[in-house]
Amino acid sequence: MFTSAANVEExxxxxxxxxxxxxxxxxxxxxxxxxxxxxxxxxxxxxxRAFCSDENQGYPIIVLTKxxxxxxxxxxxxxxxxxxxxxxxxxxxxxxxxxxxxSHVGFQPGNNSFGTYNRLHANDxxxxxxxGKLSAITNWYLRxxxxxxxxxxxxxxxxxxxxxxxxxxxxxxxxEGLFLRLKCLVxxxxxxxxxxxxxxxxxKSFFASExxxxxxxxxxxxxxxxxxxxxxxHLRPEMFYFRRNLDETIEGPNHQEYNLVYPMxxxxxxxxxxxxxxQINTQVExxxxxxxxxHAPSFRNKCVFYIxxxxxxxxxxxxxxxxxxxFVPWAALIRDRKGGKRVIDQxxxxxxxxxxxxxxxxxxxxxxxxKDMAEAESVAxxx
Ligand SMILES: [Zn+2]
Numbered sequence: 001m002f003t004s005a006a007n008v009e010e011x012x013x014x015x016x017x018x019x020x021x022x023x024x025x026x027x028x029x030x031x032x033x034x035x036x037x038x039x040x041x042x043x044x045x046x047x048x049r050a051f052c053s054d055e056n057q058g059y060p061i062i063v064l065t066k067x068x069x070x071x072x073x074x075x076x077x078x079x080x081x082x083x084x085x086x087x088x089x090x091x092x093x094x095x096x097x098x099x100x101x102x103s104h105v106g107f108q109p110g111n112n113s114f115g116t117y118n119r120l121h122a123n124d125x126x127x128x129x130x131x132g133k134l135s136a137i138t139n140w141y142l143r144x145x146x147x148x149x150x151x152x153x154x155x156x157x158x159x160x161x162x163x164x165x166x167x168x169x170x171x172x173x174x175x176e177g178l179f180l181r182l183k184c185l186v187x188x189x190x191x192x193x194x195x196x197x198x199x200x201x202x203x204k205s206f207f208a209s210e211x212x213x214x215x216x217x218x219x220x221x222x223x224x225x226x227x228x229x230x231x232x233x234h235l236r237p238e239m240f241y242f243r244r245n246l247d248e249t250i251e252g253p254n255h256q257e258y259n260l261v262y263p264m265x266x267x268x269x270x271x272x273x274x275x276x277x278x279q280i281n282t283q284v285e286x287x288x289x290x291x292x293x294x295h296a297p298s299f300r301n302k303c304v305f306y307i308x309x310x311x312x313x314x315x316x317x318x319x320x321x322x323x324x325x326x327f328v329p330w331a332a333l334i335r336d337r338k339g340g341k342r343v344i345d346q347x348x349x350x351x352x353x354x355x356x357x358x359x360x361x362x363x364x365x366x367x368x369x370x371k372d373m374a375e376a377e378s379v380a381x382x383x
Contacts, residue, residue: 001287002262005238012266015279020328020350021312024060027327028067029363030356035098035305038334042362043069046094050076050083050101050285052131056117056313057104059322062366064100069364075099079133079256080278082285084292091298099293099304101285102327103278104311106130114272117323118315130313134277137257138267141242144178145268149235152180154208154219155228157197161208161220164228170204176244184239185209237265250288259284282308282330290333294341304335307349329353 002008022030035045047064049072051057064072073090077083080103091097106117108127117130129135151166169180182194186206189195196204213220216234223229242264246254260267263280270276286308293299293306310328332344344352 001284008237008263008266011283012263012276012280014346015283015310015328015330016346017328020346021326022329022353024063024325024327026358027329027353028060028063029358029360030353031098031100031307032067032360032362033356034352035096035303037356038303038305039336040096040098040303040305044094045096045098046070046073046090047098047100048073048075048090050080050099051311052076052080052104052133053078054104054131055121056106056130056323056325057311060102060311060325060327062322065364066366067360067363068098069362072100076101077251077255079131080104080281080285081251081255082289082292083251084289084296085251087292087296088298091296091302095302097299097302097304099289099306101282101289101306101308102311103134103281103285104131104313104325105134105272105275105278106313106315108315114275114312116315117313118317120316120318120320125318127315129274130315131274131278133256134274134281137260138264138273138277140244141178141264142268142273144242145235145240145265148178148180148240149232150230151203152231152235153203153228154216154223154231154234155205156220156223156225157205159225161213161216161223162197162205163208163212163231164198164200164203164205166203174243178240178242180240181238182206183209185212235269237269240265256281278310279330282310286331290343293333294335299335300339301337302335303337305332306335307332 036042045068047068049061049064061072073093075083075086075090080101082101105114107114108116115129116127118125118127148169151169153164155162155164163185186194187209194206196206198205242261244261246258248258259281260277267273267276293304308330312326312328313323314325316323329349330346332349334342
C-alpha cells in the first residue's frame with residue numbers, strides 16, 4: 001500500500017480528526033439510518049465488529065446491540081485486524097451486513113493527551129496504554145528511534161556542518177533495527193559514495209547533505225569547530241526506515257506489526273505515536289479488507305456496508321460505568337445485491353452520517369429485553 005515517503009505523509013494527513021468525530025450514541029443510530037436509506041431491511045440487518053479485545057471496546061458493542069437489535073458478529077482479531085476468513089459464516093447469518101472495523105486509542109481529557117486510559121477496575125486506578133497491543137508493538141521502534149536520536153551528533157568540521165554517526169547505525173548487515181537513508185543525511189563524493197571525512201573509534205563523521213544544511217542553517221551557524229549536539233528532533237521520518245524479522249502471514253501473529261513497519265518512522269516521530277499507529281492500522285486494514293469484501297462470493301446477493309474508523313476511548317472517571325467512546329469514520333465500501341461497489345472517503349462519509357437522524361424508532365430497550373428473557377417461559381432441555 002505504501003510506495004514512498006510522500007505516499008505515507010499524504011495518507012496520514014488525509015485522516016482528519018477536526019469536525020469528524022461522533023459520540024457512539026450519535027454515530028450508531030446515524031449508521032443504522034444510513035444503511036436503512038440504502039435499502040437494508042429492518043429486522044434483517046446483522047452488524048459485525050472488528051475491534052480489539054479490550055474491555056473498553058464493550059460500550060460501542062452495547063450501543064450497536066441496542067440500535068441494531070442484535071448482538072454483533074465478532075469479525076475481529078486482536079489489534080482490530082479483520083478476520084476475513086469469517087466472511088462466509090457471517091454472510092450466512094444475515095441479509096443486510098454492516099461491518100464496523102476500528103482500531104483504538106485512549107484519550108485523557110485532563111491533559112488532552114492520546115494513548116493512555118484509566119483502569120478503574122484495578123486496585124490503584126492506574127493509567128496504562130489503552131491499546132496494549134499497539135503499545136507493545138511501537139515501544140521497540142520508539143526505543144530504536146531514541147537511540148538513533150542520541151547516536152547521531154551534529155558537529156562542525158572543516159568549517160562545514162557534519163554528522164558524526166555511531167558505527168552501530170552504519171552496519172548494513174543487521175537483520176533488525178533502524179537504518180539510515182544516507183542520501184537524505186550525507187553529502188556523497190564525486191562518485192556518489194558516502195565517504196567519511198573523519199573516522200573515530202566508534203563513529204564516523206560525514207559532511208551533511210545540501211538539504212540538511214539548508215534545514216539546519218541556523219543551528220549550524222551557532223556551532224563552533226569541535227562542538228557537537230545530538231540530532232534529536234531533527235531526525236525526520238524520511239531519513240530512516242526499520243527492518244524487523246516478522247512473520248508475514250496475512251492475519252498471522254505479526255499481521256498488525258507488519259501493517260505498521262513501513263510507516264513506523266511517521267509513528268515514532270508523531271507527537272502521539274499511539275494515535276498515529278491506530279490511525280494507520282485502520283487505514284491499512286480498510287485498504288486490505290475492502291478487496292476481500294468486494295470479491296467474497298459469500299456476499300453475493302447480499303447488501304454489505306463496510307465502514308472503518310478509529311475508536312477514541314475517553315478515559316473514564318471513578319463512578320463512570322463506561323468510557324464515552326467516540327468514533328472517527330475513515331472510509332466505507334457499499335456492495336449492493338447486484339455486485340455494484342462504491343468507496344466513500346472520509347469527507348463524504350462524515351457528511352452522509354451528519355445528514356442522518358439520531359432518532360431510531362427500531363432500537364430496543366435492553367433492560368426490557370433482558371427482563372422479558374428472564375420472565376419468558378422456561379424451555380426444558382431434555383436429552
Ligand atoms: Zn487494543
